[in-house]
Amino acid sequence: DTGVSQDPRHKITKRGQNVTFRCDPISEHNRLYWYRQTLGQGPEFLTYFQNEAQLEKSRLLSDRFSAERPKGSFSTLEIQRTEQGDSAMYLCASSLSSYNEQFFGPGTRLTVL
């Protein structure tokens, strides 16, 4: 257990539905990252927060994706109008500061039918 928690651990949804995932980082960490991992691939960066400010977004993060970290603590990742191509493991990580070790949560596995 790294101290980063994610909820839910598994989500099965039908195409076109909206889903929301939550990440709770290690309490003193002000950096929070979202990555997406598909089978057989390494994780790909989605977005990054420093406290409540979203500082970087990948081109992978289409208009259907939105992420928030309202009070600089937990974060949510919402996918609207899900597509089958959104099926993946969504990973959250946190770090104490820039260029420090990133600690990953257990991930949320999304299956879109």
Add this chain to the structure above:
Amino acid sequence: KQEVTQIPAALSVPEGENLVLNCSFTDSAIYNLQWFRQDPGKGLTSLLLIQSSQREQTSGRLNASLDKSSGRSTLYIAASQPGDSATYLCAVGGTSGTYKYIFGTGTRLKVLA
């Protein structure tokens, strides 16, 4: 654009062997490199973090080295055990002033009893 490659993609060794996993990256302007292990269907477990100013880090049976100028890192595992079976991922951070990690596709290791 930073690209990270891991060779070999898969490796099967008998218990007790010493082994080396390789990670190469195309842009040497990195701040750090982190090695992870990932068990099937799970999140990432941090193994070692090497800052750009360091040449190597050690933890137990693991030793990671970094040669920034040649764009290479190696993870050395001594006296391998069946419990070491997992996918090993390397990630580089700090390319082009960004804090995100760029991951390789991993090496799937199987240690046979």
